[in-house]
Amino acid sequence: MTAALKNTSYDEDALVAAVTSVLPGSRPLPLHEPEFIGREKEYLADCIDTGWVSSVGSYVDRFETLVAEKSGTRFGVACVSGTAALHIALVAAGVSRDDEVLVQALTFVASANAVYHAGALPHFVDSEYATLGLDPDALDAYLGEIAELRDGAAWNRLTGRRISAVVPMHVFGHPVRMERLAEVAERWHIIVVEDAAESLGSSRNGRPMGSFGKLAAVSFNGNKTITTGGGGAVVTDDEALAKHLKHLTTTAKLPHRWAFDHDEVAYNYRLPNLNAALGCAQFEMLDRFLAEKRALAEAYERALTGIPGVEFFREPDGCRGNYWLNAVLVPDRAARDSLLERLNGEGIHARPCWTPMHELPFNRDCPRGPLGVTEALVDRIVNLPSSAKLGRRV
Structure with missing residues (x-):
């Protein structure tokens, strides 16, 4: 993953269309919901x-x-x-x-x-x-x-x-x-x-x-x-x-x-x-849920490929991630906030990453090292709906 996306041709419309193409039409659509289909x-x-x-x-x-x-x-x-x-x-x-x-x-x-x-x-x-x-x-x-x-x-x-x-x-x-x-x-x-x-x-x-x-x-x-x-x-x-x-x-x-x-x-x-x-x-359902979540992640990646200024976060080399939450990275905080406003306005529960720990008021006096990567990532991350059942239709 790159430190920043410098592409000035970032296309929010294409991004929203791609995300919507992966998801069902029902709204509101939660970020991640449990499912009880076993015993x-x-x-x-x-x-x-x-x-x-x-x-x-x-x-x-x-x-x-x-x-x-x-x-x-x-x-x-x-x-x-x-x-x-x-x-x-x-x-x-x-x-x-x-x-x-x-x-x-x-x-x-x-x-x-x-x-x-x-x-x-x-x-x-x-x-x-x-x-x-x-x-x-x-x-x-x-x-x-x-x-x-x-x-x-x-x-x-x-x-x-x-x-x-x-x-x-x-x-x-x-x-x-x-x-x-x-x-x-x-x-x-x-x-x-x-x-x-x-x-x-x-x-x-x-x-x-x-x-x-x-x-x-x-x-x-x-x-x-x-x-x-x-x-x-x-x-x-x-x-x-x-x-x-x-x-x-x-x-x-x-x-x-x-x-x-x-x-x-x-x-x-x-x-x-x-x-x-x-x-x-x-x-007893875990392996099924993991397979469905992987299918959803692959569908997001396919849909997002080639959209200017957008990067889907893939599992690191040598790893098999569970894709608990799918993450897309946009160029900067303004693009992030605009995307969040638009998706949530359409009933798609997207969210930013957490407020970094050192920015919370009760943590501000804690010791810390350089946090440049953390601050750059927080400006760019948006989590997309990631429930396992969404992977059944892709």
């Missing part, structure tokens, strides 16, 4: 009929197994939300109060919020054009300027705080260059915690996203590829970590037939069996 009602009825509707039950166990398998890890721990999953992953990884955690500025606010919940401070770093996600090369150069190794840990020489973790987020399901990031993190003794909220079903060089970091957080919010209504999970290969995560997310209650004893400060982040049942049925 969801059956599994939910089973929870109600058996009385297992709360935070324990067979569907929770099955759901944890399924999310681990799809993420290429040995263990999964269900959580009440993706944000809760990322928070507890950071806690379990050893992030401590007043640490700094490296987070790309081009991400959803949950990535930064989870760092705050862990008592740490987000430290914002840049993305790259090829993936939209965290740029490992830029991070390596930046750490060389501001960090030092001391007592087996990375320390920010400018703030005096430990840099304990890095949180790469796979934007719209497109994988970050995780092998390169792992090299950088290992050299600086920084733990990698993947924010795989958007990337279930994506892979890099055949390896599923969620399997590269020490831990990873996955989201099953209502707008994700599959949903539990609201929910998340932490995945890991570390058995001891998985057991501790389960303990922390279930109030750290010690097993006993009747006594309520707890051995550490913990959280009630349990996913109800009802939500897990929904998720199990959705997992």
Whole structure:
């Protein structure tokens, strides 16, 4: 992908016509909506009929197994939300109060919020054009300027705080260059915690996203590829970590037939069996949804090819993205805002990328590196309707 589109012959009319040609005629058309065409009602009825509707039950166990398998890890721990999953992953990884955690500025606010919940401070770093996600090369150069190794840990020489973790987020399901990031993190003794909220079903060089970091957080919010209504999970290969995560997310209650004893400060982040049942049925449809979303992405790309000043964002080389959200890039902010106004005016729910984290008022005093790529990308990105069912008609 190029840094900017300089073509002055940008054709908004052609772009709108191309997008409309891919989509059905019904309006309004949501950005991304869930679909329940499998065994969801059956599994939910089973929870109600058996009385297992709360935070324990067979569907929770099955759901944890399924999310681990799809993420290429040995263990999964269900959580009440993706944000809760990322928070507890950071806690379990050893992030401590007043640490700094490296987070790309081009991400959803949950990535930064989870760092705050862990008592740490987000430290914002840049993305790259090829993936939209965290740029490992830029991070390596930046750490060389501001960090030092001391007592087996990375320390920010400018703030005096430990840099304990890095949180790469796979934007719209497109994988970050995780092998390169792992090299950088290992050299600086920084733990990698993947924010795989958007990337279930994506892979890099055949390896599923969620399997590269020490831990990873996955989201099953209502707008994700599959949903539990609201929910998340932490995945890991570390058995001891998985057991501790389960303990922390279930109030750290010690097993006993009747006594309520707890051995550490913990959280009630349990996913109800009802939500897990929904998720199990959705997992049975995941491969179909992924195929339909890929068909939709290919249809968008065909329709947009050759339109001046327009670029459809394709999965990075060596990757298989889930195309959670399809993204088109236009020349500048004015073109972006005009396109958003026009599409939404026609009942097509398009959206811009998130406000960059460093521009949110509560983040403005956080440490950050150069963010030129982030700011350029935000000016250009428009997300198009991406529901799986839209891929059935193309």
